[in-house]
Structure formats: C-alpha cells, structure tokens
Amino acid sequence: MKPDQSHIDRWLLARKQQRSNRTHALLLKGLLEGSVSTLSQAITLIESNTKEDIQIAQKLLSSLPEPKQTAKRIGITGVPGVGKSTFIEQFGMQLIKAGHKVAVLAIDPSSSRTGGSILGDKTRMEQLSMQPNAFIRPTAAGHTLGGVAQYTRQAIALCEAAGFDIILIETVGVGQSETLVHGMVDFFVLLMLAGAGDELQGIKRGIMELADLIVINKADGENTAPAKAARSEYAAAIHVFAQRPDQWQPRVVCASGMNGTGLDEIWNITESYFNQLQQVGILGEKRQMQELQLFDKLLFEMLQAQFFAKAEYSELYKSIRVAIAEGKIKAYEGQAALQERMKDNP
Ligand SMILES: Nc1nc2c(ncn2[C@@H]2O[C@H](COP(=O)(O)OP(=O)(O)O)[C@@H](O)[C@H]2O)c(=O)[nH]1
Ligand SMILES: [Mg+2]
Numbered sequence: 001m002k003p004d005q006s007h008i009d010r011w012l013l014a015r016k017q018q019r020s021n022r023t024h025a026l027l028l029k030g031l032l033e034g035s036v037s038t039l040s041q042a043i044t045l046i047e048s049n050t051k052e053d054i055q056i057a058q059k060l061l062s063s064l065p066e067p068k069q070t071a072k073r074i075g076i077t078g079v080p081g082v083g084k085s086t087f088i089e090q091f092g093m094q095l096i097k098a099g100h101k102v103a104v105l106a107i108d109p110s111s112s113r114t115g116g117s118i119l120g121d122k123t124r125m126e127q128l129s130m131q132p133n134a135f136i137r138p139t140a141a142g143h144t145l146g147g148v149a150q151y152t153r154q155a156i157a158l159c160e161a162a163g164f165d166i167i168l169i170e171t172v173g174v175g176q177s178e179t180l181v182h183g184m185v186d187f188f189v190l191l192m193l194a195g196a197g198d199e200l201q202g203i204k205r206g207i208m209e210l211a212d213l214i215v216i217n218k219a220d221g222e223n224t225a226p227a228k229a230a231r232s233e234y235a236a237a238i239h240v241f242a243q244r245p246d247q248w249q250p251r252v253v254c255a256s257g258m259n260g261t262g263l264d265e266i267w268n269i270t271e272s273y274f275n276q277l278q279q280v281g282i283l284g285e286k287r288q289m290q291e292l293q294l295f296d297k298l299l300f301e302m303l304q305a306q307f308f309a310k311a312e313y314s315e316l317y318k319s320i321r322v323a324i325a326e327g328k329i330k331a332y333e334g335q336a337a338l339q340e341r342m343k344d345n346p
Helices: 006-032 036-047 051-062 084-097 118-124 126-130 145-161 177-182 205-210 221-239 263-280 283-309 311-325 331-344
Strands: 072-078 102-107 134-138 166-172 187-192 213-216 251-254
Touching (some): 006 036, 006 051, 006 145, 036 134, 036 145, 051 145, 072 084, 072 263, 084 102, 084 126, 084 166, 102 145, 126 134, 145 177, 166 177, 177 187, 187 263, 205 221, 213 263, 221 251, 251 263, 311 331
Parallel strands (some): 072 166, 072 187, 102 166
C-alpha cells in the first residue's frame, strides 16, 4: 500500500503559500517606496513563464493602490537610426532636471524574429541610466503582439506604483509595433528625418495619421535647413487629416536629440496636449478604450491559438489554402467547409 503523503503535500503547499505571501508583501512595500530594484524584479515576474511567478505577479498587480497621480505615457517611434534613443536620453535628462521621475520602456516586438534587439540602446542612454530617478528597461520580446502589449501595460502599472510620473515608450517603427504602442500611450510622437526629396516616403501615411506630434529630428548642422523645409511639408501634409475626437491638432517641430534644441518646445506641446485632454475630460476615456482594444486583441489571439492547436483544424486550414491558391475553390467555400467541420467536431 502506498503511504499517505497528503499531509506532506499540504505542508509543502502551505510553505509555498507562505513564501509567495512574503514575496508579495516585500515587493509591494518596495514598489510603493519607489525602489527601482524592486520595480525591476516585479517586471521580471510578469515576464516569467513559471506558474508561481505569474501568480505572485498577478497578485501584486491586483493589490496595487490607485496611483497618486497617473503617469503621462508617451510613445516614441520612428525607423531604426532616426535617433530615438539619443532623443529619449536628452529629453529624459531634461525631465529629470525638472524634478520628474522618468521610466523608459523599450519595446521591440520584431526582435523575436530577427534575433536583434533594441536592448543595445540601453548603453546609449548612459547619462540617463545613472540617474536615481530614471528607470530603463527593455520589455519582453518573443511574444504575440497582444502579449507584448499586455506585459507593457503591466510594466506601466508597476512604474506608476513606484512613483514614476513620466513613462517613455520607445519602439522601432517597423511592422505593427507602432500601432501596438499607439494603443497604449496617451501621446504618440513620431520621429522623422529630412530626406532629400523623399520626405513623405519610408514611413506609412497611416502612422503619420496616428501621430500627435511629428518631430523632424537631427535638425542640426547641415541638416538644419532641410529639416525646416521638411517641417513645412509635413505640416501641410497632416493638415488635411480628418478632425480628431480629442480636438487635438497634431504638430510638427524640428529638434535635435543630440544637442537638445527643440526639446523645450516639445515638452511644452506635450503638456498642452495633456491639459487639453484633461479639459475635454477624455484622457480616462481614451485609456479605457485602449483597455477594451487590448482585451479584444488578447481574445482573438487566444481563439486563434486554440484553433491552430487542434491538429485537424490546422491541417484542414492548410489544405483549404492550397485548394484556394490552386483556384479549385473560392475563399467563401473554404470558409464554409471549415465551418462545417467545426460544427461537427467542436
Ligand atoms: N546629427 C545628429 N545625429 C544624431 C542625432 N540623434 C542621434 N544621432 C545619431 O544617429 C544614430 C542613431 O541614433 P539612435 O539614438 O541610436 O537611433 P534609434 O535607432 O532611433 O534609437 C547614432 O549614431 C546617433 O549618434 C541628432 O539629433 N543629430
Ligand atoms: Mg534606439
């Protein structure tokens, strides 16, 4: 007969529980005291794959008090090399000097595919990373877009709890990452370069429409005049965009992240944006809408994953695609065939 081990199991479970309670209490205390190392540890937990870590992270997130002030969430995007990291370092330093606590989250959803990462940027933010009131962190890559969005939201909540009042989110302007980031920030800044004659190329018009502020960056040295010309061109281009529900008229400015020109103006614009949103009273609404969009995204990703996890569905899906590609059936017929199968075999 097998010996009864249930009391040992119970004991182990109780000990695990005790440990996780202790971890939770320590993390919460550290966060509320503004400890950067605790913040870092907490973000590691939300990104973890182990069940225990996830439990602690979720408990921590749900026990966070309402932040005393909600942080300004600012997204900064643009093609690789446009100067995002340099800009953030300068801008961040300026904000720190003005008494803010600045968190930088760098997101690179493409890194799981390319193997590269904007992590290397961290070394460029040498000054900023030395500041006690700064926190710099690349967030989880290698997840679905919804997954990355979810982790980043959670990281934002943790930063807010730790007293950071400005959160800068850097993302590379490639693929879908900029729409992803647009969906989780209040203010969306697009960095661009003055190109020789091809100002409006290289970046999708759709992204320009999302921008609350377009910065013609590297407006220094020989680039100063072309940058000014580009500024006028962009200003004319975005003027034709439809009016927005928040009544904000997107702006275009020149700046140099390297020597700091234009950064004061950018901060003034940022503040007037937040003032306007608060006056119109739609900042909360905007964030709730983003939360809903994230929920939808996560749900669709979940359903998609469930669908493809079923071997017979994914096999059928593949063969239908082949049939469509060969012109044997139409898309709607393929869909009907799939629906039929799913009905019979849910
Ligand atoms: N002239 C000039 N060069 C810059 C400026 N900002 C960044 N750079 C340079 O452009 C390159 C890319 O900058 P980085 O900040 O890493 O760009 P990111 O890939 O968008 O993060 C680096 O060699 C920087 O030194 C700027 O304002 N003016
Ligand atoms: Mg960078």
